[in-house]
Amino acid sequence: MKQYSQMNKAELTDVKNEMDRTFSKYSESGRKLNMTRGVPSDEQLALCNDMLTCLCASDYISANGTDCRNYGGIDGIPEMKKIFADLLDLTQDEVIVGGNSSLALMFDNVAVNMSHGVREGLPWQSQGKVKFLCPAPGYDRHFTICKYFHIEMIPVAMGNEGPDMDTVEKMVSSDPMIKGIWCVPRYSNPTGIIYSDETVRRFAKLKPAADDFRIYWDNAYAFHDLDSQNAKILNIIRLCEEYGNPNMPLVFASFSKVSFAGASVTCMASSKSNCEYIRKRLTVQTIGPDKLNQLRHARFFKDAAGVMTHMEKHAAILRPKFKLVSDTLHRELDGLGIAGWTEPAGGYFVSFNAQEGCAKRIVALCAQAGVALTPAGATYPNGNDPQDRNIRIAPTCPPLDELKSALEIFCAAVKLASIEKCLRGINN
Amino acid sequence: MKQYSQMNKAELTDVKNEMDRTFSKYSESGRKLNMTRGVPSDEQLALCNDMLTCLCASDYISANGTDCRNYGGIDGIPEMKKIFADLLDLTQDEVIVGGNSSLALMFDNVAVNMSHGVREGLPWQSQGKVKFLCPAPGYDRHFTICKYFHIEMIPVAMGNEGPDMDTVEKMVSSDPMIKGIWCVPRYSNPTGIIYSDETVRRFAKLKPAADDFRIYWDNAYAFHDLDSQNAKILNIIRLCEEYGNPNMPLVFASFSKVSFAGASVTCMASSKSNCEYIRKRLTVQTIGPDKLNQLRHARFFKDAAGVMTHMEKHAAILRPKFKLVSDTLHRELDGLGIAGWTEPAGGYFVSFNAQEGCAKRIVALCAQAGVALTPAGATYPNGNDPQDRNIRIAPTCPPLDELKSALEIFCAAVKLASIEKCLRGINN
Numbered sequence: 049m050k051q052y053s054q055m056n057k058a059e060l061t062d063v064k065n066e067m068d069r070t071f072s073k074y075s076e077s078g079r080k081l082n083m084t085r086g087v088p089s090d091e092q093l094a095l096c097n098d099m100l101t102c103l104c105a106s107d108y109i110s111a112n113g114t115d116c117r118n119y120g121g122i123d124g125i126p127e128m129k130k131i132f133a134d135l136l137d138l139t140q141d142e143v144i145v146g147g148n149s150s151l152a153l154m155f156d157n158v159a160v161n162m163s164h165g166v167r168e169g170l171p172w173q174s175q176g177k178v179k180f181l182c183p184a185p186g187y188d189r190h191f192t193i194c195k196y197f198h199i200e201m202i203p204v205a206m207g208n209e210g211p212d213m214d215t216v217e218k219m220v221s222s223d224p225m226i227k228g229i230w231c232v233p234r235y236s237n238p239t240g241i242i243y244s245d246e247t248v249r250r251f252a253k254l255k256p257a258a259d260d261f262r263i264y265w266d267n268a269y270a271f272h273d274l275d276s277q278n279a280k281i282l283n284i285i286r287l288c289e290e291y292g293n294p295n296m297p298l299v300f301a302s303f304s305k306v307s308f309a310g311a312s313v314t315c316m317a318s319s320k321s322n323c324e325y326i327r328k329r330l331t332v333q334t335i336g337p338d339k340l341n342q343l344r345h346a347r348f349f350k351d352a353a354g355v356m357t358h359m360e361k362h363a364a365i366l367r368p369k370f371k372l373v374s375d376t377l378h379r380e381l382d383g384l385g386i387a388g389w390t391e392p393a394g395g396y397f398v399s400f401n402a403q404e405g406c407a408k409r410i411v412a413l414c415a416q417a418g419v420a421l422t423p424a425g426a427t428y429p430n431g432n433d434p435q436d437r438n439i440r441i442a443p444t445c446p447p448l449d450e451l452k453s454a455l456e457i458f459c460a461a462v463k464l465a466s467i468e469k470c471l472r473g474i475n476n
Numbered sequence: 477m478k479q480y481s482q483m484n485k486a487e488l489t490d491v492k493n494e495m496d497r498t499f500s501k502y503s504e505s506g507r508k509l510n511m512t513r514g515v516p517s518d519e520q521l522a523l524c525n526d527m528l529t530c531l532c533a534s535d536y537i538s539a540n541g542t543d544c545r546n547y548g549g550i551d552g553i554p555e556m557k558k559i560f561a562d563l564l565d566l567t568q569d570e571v572i573v574g575g576n577s578s579l580a581l582m583f584d585n586v587a588v589n590m591s592h593g594v595r596e597g598l599p600w601q602s603q604g605k606v607k608f609l610c611p612a613p614g615y616d617r618h619f620t621i622c623k624y625f626h627i628e629m630i631p632v633a634m635g636n637e638g639p640d641m642d643t644v645e646k647m648v649s650s651d652p653m654i655k656g657i658w659c660v661p662r663y664s665n666p667t668g669i670i671y672s673d674e675t676v677r678r679f680a681k682l683k684p685a686a687d688d689f690r691i692y693w694d695n696a697y698a699f700h701d702l703d704s705q706n707a708k709i710l711n712i713i714r715l716c717e718e719y720g721n722p723n724m725p726l727v728f729a730s731f732s733k734v735s736f737a738g739a740s741v742t743c744m745a746s747s748k749s750n751c752e753y754i755r756k757r758l759t760v761q762t763i764g765p766d767k768l769n770q771l772r773h774a775r776f777f778k779d780a781a782g783v784m785t786h787m788e789k790h791a792a793i794l795r796p797k798f799k800l801v802s803d804t805l806h807r808e809l810d811g812l813g814i815a816g817w818t819e820p821a822g823g824y825f826v827s828f829n830a831q832e833g834c835a836k837r838i839v840a841l842c843a844q845a846g847v848a849l850t851p852a853g854a855t856y857p858n859g860n861d862p863q864d865r866n867i868r869i870a871p872t873c874p875p876l877d878e879l880k881s882a883l884e885i886f887c888a889a890v891k892l893a894s895i896e897k898c899l900r901g902i903n904n
Contacts, residue, residue, distance in 0.1 A: 085547070093545040097533040100768070105525040117521040117736040119513070147575050152762040163591055163601075163625070173591075189760075196760045197591070304763065308545040311768035332617075332624045334580040335732065338766060340528070340739035 051385035052470050060467050060474070067464040071417060074457050079418030081454040086237070086396030087445040088305055088362075095361050096307045099348040107347070108340060116339035122330045123323070124315070125339050127346030132315040134352035135271060136301060137283050141320045144327065147337045150302035150314035154264060155193050157298060157316070160329065161227070162197050166260035167295070167325055172227050173197075181219060181229040183211035185399055185427030185438045187237040190230040190266070194429070201429035202226070206239055210247035217254060224257040228264055234281050235269035238427050238440035239399040240392020242279050252287035254296070263288075263297045270301050271359045273394040274367050278356075285317065294319045303345060305362070305396065306355060313337075313345050369443045372451055373398050380459035386466035389441075398441040399427070406465040407436045413461035419454045479813035480898050488895050488902070495892040499845060502885050507846030509882040514665070514824030515873040516733055516790075523789050524735045527776040535775070536768060544767035550758045551751070552743070553767050555774030560743040562780035563699060564729060565711050571745045572754060575765045578730035578742035582692060583621050585726060585744070588757065589655070590625050594688035595723070595753055600655050601625075609647060609657040611639035613827055613855030613866045615665040618658040618694070622857070629857035630654070634667055638675035645682060652685040656692055662709050663697035666855055666868035667827040668820020670707050680715035682724070691716075691725045698729050699787045701822040702795050706784075713745065722747045731773060733790070733824065734783060741765075741773050791822075797871045800879055801826050808887035814894035817869075826869040827855070834893040835864045841889035847882045 052060065108116045110125035123129070124145025133140045146153050162178065165171040172178045180194050184203040194201050202219065205212045210233070220226055231251070233243040243251075251263060265284050273279070284297045295318070303312040318326070330336075349355045374391050377400075381387045389400045402410055407424035414421050422440040425431040441458070443451055480488065536544045538553040551557070552573025561568045574581050590606065593599040600606045608622050612631040622629050630647065633640045638661070648654055659679070661671040671679075679691060693712050701707070712725045723746070731740040746754070758764075777783045802819050805828075809815045817828045830838055835852035842849050850868040853859040869886070871879055 087547050090543070093543070096545070097536075100531045100533050100536065101529060103528045105528050108525075108528065115518070115521070116738050117524070119515050119732075119737040121738070148766040149762040149764065155761045159587060159591065163587065192760050196757075304547075308768060309547040310543070310545050310549075310764070311766045329624075332620050333583045334577040336577065336738070338576040338739045338769060340736060341766060341769065 051383065052466055053385055055470065057471065057474050060470050064464065064467045064471065067460055067467065070460050071413065071464060074417035074460070077418070079453065079457075081419045081446060081450050081457070083442045083446065083451075083454055083458075084420050084422050085445075086305070086442050088309055089365065089445050089447070091365050092362055092444070093308060095358065096348065099307060099344055102347045103340065103344050108343065110339065110343055114339065116343045119335060121339055122334070122336045123327050124337060125342045125346065128313055128342040131346060131349060131352050131355060132301060132317070135355060136267070136299065136317055138285060138317050139320070142285060142323060143315055143317045144323055144330075145337060145342060146314045146316065148304075148310070148312055148314065150266070150268065150300045150304070150316075151189055153300055153314060153316045154190070154266065157264070158193055158197060158199075158228070161260070161262065166262060167322075169260040172260070176225050179223065179226045181211070181216060181226060182429045183230065184429060185238050185433075185440070186230060187232055187266070188422070188426040188431075190264070191429045203429050206236065206241070208241050209244035210236075210241065213247055213250040217250065220254050220256045220261060222257055226256070227258055227260060228262050230264050230266065232266050232268055233284070234267055234279075235272055235392055235395025237268065237395065238397035238438075240390045240395045240397060243281055245282050248282040248284055249287060252284060252291045252293060254293065256296070261296065265297050265299045267299055267301045269305075269395040271355060272305060272362070272396070273359065274363050274370055275393060276360065276363070277393065279393060285319065289319070295322050298322070306359065307345060307348070311341060313342050366444055368448060369451055370398070372448060373441060373443045373455060376452070376455040376459060380456070381462060384463070384466070387462055396442060396444050398443065400439045400441050401437045402439065402462055403466055403469055404435045404437055406462070406469055407433060407439050409465040409468065410439060410458070410461045413464060414458055417457045417461070419457045421458070479811065480894055481813055483898065485899065485902050488898050492892065492895045492899065495888055495895065498888050499841065499892060502845035502888070505846070507881065507885075509847045509874060509878050509885070511870045511874065511879075511882055511886075512848050512850050513873075514733070514870050516737055517793065517873050517875070519793050520790055520872070521736060523786065524776065527735060527772055530776045531768065531772050536771065538767065538771055542767065544771045547763055549767055550762070550764045551755050552765060553770045553774065556741055556770040559774060559777060559780050559783060560729060560745070563783060564695070564727065564745055566713060566745050567748070569748045570713060570751060571743055572751055572758075573765060573770060574742045574744065576738070576740055576742065578694070578696065578728045578732070578744075579617055581728055581742060581744045582618070582694065585692075586621055586625060586627075586656070589688070589690065594690065595750070597688040600688070604653050607651065607654045609639070609644060609654060610857045611658065612857060613666055613861075613868070614658060615660055615694070616850075616854040616859075618692070619857045631857055632657075634664065634669070636669050637672035638664075638669065641675055641678045645678065648682050648684045648689060650685055654684070655686055655688060656690045658692050658694065660694050660696055661712070662695055662707075663700060663820055663823025665696065665823065666825035666866075668818045668823045668825060671709055673710050676710040676712055677715060680712060680719045680721060682721065684724070689724065693725050693727045695727055695729045697733075697823040699783060700733060700790070700824070701787065702791050702798055703821060704788065704791070705821065707821060713747065717747070723750050726750070734787065735773060735776070739769060741770050794872055796876060797879055798826070800876060801869060801871045801883060804880070804883040804887060808884070809890060812891070812894070815890055824870060824872050826871065828867040828869050829865045830867065830890055831894050831897055832863045832865055834890070834897055835861060835867050837893040837896065838867060838886070838889045841892060842886055845885045845889070847885045849886070
C-alpha cells in the first residue's frame with residue numbers, strides 16, 4: 049500500500065474520485081448508524097433481565113434489618129457497600145452507595161467544593177479562579193462539569209501509562225488554584241489505556257500547593273475487561289494514605305455498564321474521614337438513595353465474585369466488536385500513513401487519531417453518510433482539539449453487522465479527508 | 477375539669493405528685509416508642525408490595541419506545557410524566573420526573589440558584605445576603621437547606637388559611653434580597669392546614685422586588701387525604717401564569733408516601749420555559765433518573781385515577797391513627813387550658829401547641845419515658861421556637877397500640893410540664 053504522502057496529484061485525484069463515488073452511494077443509502085456514545089447493547093442489557101424479577105413481594109429487608117421500602121439509610125445498604133468495597137479493595141466505611149448516576153455524584157462533589165469548600169476549607173469559589181487539570185483526550189462530561197462551574201481547564205497530555213506526570217506534578221505543586229484533576233485510571237475514556245503503577249504512585253505522592261486539591265478518580269471501567277487477564281491498577285486510596293495524602297482521592301464507580309445503564313447503582317469512595325463529612329452533608333441534601341434497587345442488585349449479583357463472573361459475559365459480547373474495529377482499521381488504513389488508534393483491552397472506546405486538521409471533516413463526512421460519531425473535539429476541554437485529530441469510536445452499542453457498515457464508512461471518510469488534505473498541500 | 481391556672485398550690489402539688497408517680501412507672505417500663513418523623517407504617521408499605529414484582533423480565537420499553545434499561549431520557553418516561561401531570565393538573569412539558577427524593581430536587585434547585593442564578597439572572601450568592609421567608613411552624617428540612625447555604629430565614633406566622641399574606645406581600649415587594657419562600661400548601665407540615673383559594677391567589681399576584689424570586693411550593697401531601705372529600709388547592713402554576721408571574725413557582729411532589737419511601741419517584745413542575753432551562757442543566761449534572769423504577773410505578777398505578785384509588789387505602793390505615801390522636805388529646809387535655817392542636821384532614825402530622833415555655837420540657841419528659849418526639853423547636857427556623865410551644869406529632873408509623881401508649885405518655889408529659897410551669901408561677 050502506497051502512503052498518501054508519496055502519491056502524486058494524479059494518483060490522489062484518482063483515489064479521491066473513487067472515494068467520492070463511494071460516498072455518494074453511502075449517502076443515498078439512507079443509513080442511520082450510531083457510534084456516538086459508550087452505550088451497552090441490547091444483548092448486554094439482556095444479561096440482567098432477571099434482575100427485573102429477582103425480588104419477590106416479601107423480599108425487602110437488608111442485612112442490617114433495614115426495611116428497604118421505608119425511609120432511612122443515607123449511604124446505602126450493607127450488601128451493596130460490601131460488594132463495592134470488595135470490588136474496589138476498600139472497607140465498607142470508605143464507601144457511599146448512591147443512586148443511578150455516578151456523574152451526579154461527581155457533579156455534586158464539585159458543586160459542594162465550589163460553594164462550601166473541602167472539609168473545613170474555604171469555598172473554592174471564594175479563593176479566585178479555580179483550575180482543574182484535564183488529561184486529554186478525556187471524557188467530555190468531566191469537562192462539561194468544569195465548564196458549568198466556570199473552572200479553567202488545563203489540558204495535560206495523555207500517554208500510554210496515563211497523564212504526563214511531570215507536568216501534573218509541576219503544576220499541582222506550584223499553583224494553589226489547581227483544585228482538581230479528572231482521571232479515568234482504568235481503560236481511560238477514550239484512549240483505553242491503564243494507568244501504570246508508577247503513574248498511580250506519583251499521583252499518591254503529589255505535594256499539592258493547595259491543601260484542598262482533590263483527585264477525581266472516575267474508575268468508570270473498573271470491572272470492564274475484554275479478556276480475563278484483569279489488568280489491575282494500584283489502590284489509590286491505600287497509596288494516598290501511605291504517602292500522607294489520605295483525603296486527596298475521591299473515587300467513583302458505577303454499575304451503569306454492569307447492570308442497567310438506566311437503573312443502576314453507583315458509589316463514591318474515599319477516606320473514612322471524608323465519607324463522614326459527606327454523609328453529614330447528604331442528610332441535608334436527600335432522604336437517601338433507592339434502597340430497593342440496591343437490594344435488587346445485591347440479590348442478583350450476590351457478591352463481588354458474582355459481579356466479575358457477570359462481567360465475563362459482557363466481555364464475550366464486546367470482544368468481537370472491538371476485534372472488528374481493530375481488523376477493519378488495519379485492513380483499510382494500514383500502510384497509508386494517515387492514522388493511528390488504540391487497541392484497548394477493556395472499557396468502551398477506541399481512540400482514533402487522524403492526520404492533523406482532519407477529525408472534523410471525517411465526522412462531517414460520516415454524518416453525511418448516515419453514521420453519527422462523537423463530535424470531533426469532544427475529547428478535549430471546551431470541545432477544542434488543538435490539532436483536530438482525535439475521534440472517539442464507540443463500538444459497543446451497534447449490532448455487529450451495523451458496526452461493520454459504520455466502520456467501512458468511517459474508514460472511507462478517513463481516506464477521503466486525508467486525500468483532500470494531501471491535495472490541498474499539493475495545490476498550495 | 478378545672479383549669480390548671482385556677483388551681484391553688486396544694487391542688488397543683490397533688491396533681492404533680494400523681495404525675496411524677498405515673499412518670500416513674502413509665503420510665504421504668506423501658507418502652508421505646510417513636511413519633512419523630514412522618515414515616516409510613518409497615519401496613520402502608522405493604523399496600524405496594526406487588527410493585528416489587530410488577531415488571532416481568534421482558535417489560536422495559538416505555539410508551540415512546542425508550543428502553544428503560546439503557547441510557548437516555550433526562551426528565552422521565554412519558555407514562556410517569558403523564559401521571560404526575562394529571563395529578564397536578566398540568567401538561568407533561570411542565571413536569572420533570574426525578575429519582576427517589578424530592579428533597580434532593582429542592583436542595584439542587586436552591587444550590588443552582590445560589591451558584592448560577594435563576595435563568596439568565598445573577599447568582600443569588602453574588603447579590604448579597606440571600607433571604608427566604610419561612611412560614612413557621614414549618615418543615616425542618618426546608619430550613620436545614622437554607623441554613624446549609626447561609627440563607628437568612630425570616631419566620632412568617634402560619635394561620636388557618638396559610639402564611640400571613642399581609643407580611644409576605646409586604647416583605648416580598650420591598651426587599652430584593654428575599655429570593656424564596658417555602659410552602660407546603662396542602663396539609664401543611666406540621667399544621668395540616670390547606671392554603672385557601674385567597675392565599676394561593678395572593679401568592680400568584682405577588683409583585684416581588686426581586687425578579688429572581690421563587691416560590692418553593694412543596695406539594696408533599698398533594699394526594700394524602702384522610703377522607704375522600706379531597707379538599708383542592710388552586711393551581712399555582714396556572715394562576716401565576718394568569719397574573720403575569722409564569723416562572724415564579726417551583727412545584728415539588730413525591731410518591732415517597734404513595735409507594736415506597738425508600739424507592740419512590742418524585743417530580744418537579746414549573747412553567748414550560750423553566751423546565752427547558754432545567755433540562756439543559758440536568759444534562760450536565762446526571763445521566764438521568766432510574767427509568768425502570770418509573771416504569772414500575774407506571775405499571776403498578778396505571779394512571780392518576782389509580783393513584784387516587786390507592787391513596788384511599790392509605791387513608792383507611794391512617795384515619796384511625798389520627799382519630800386516636802384527636803380522641804386522646806380531647807379526653808386527656810380538654811378543659812385544662814394548657815394546650816391546643818390541629819385536627820387535619822390529611823397529611824402526616826398534628827401540630828400541638830403547649831403553654832409558652834413548655835415544649836422542650838414535654839419532649840424531654842417523653843424521652844425519659846421512652847417516647848421519641850421531633851425535637852421541640854424543629855418546626856421553626858434554626859430550631860428556635862421563640863415561644864417554645866410547638867411540637868409536631870407524627871402518628872403514622874407506630875401501630876395503634878403503640879400509638880395509644882405514646883399518646884398517653886405524651887399527654888401526661890403535657891400535664892406535668894404545665895403544672896411545673898404553674899407552680900413556678902405561684903412560687904415566683
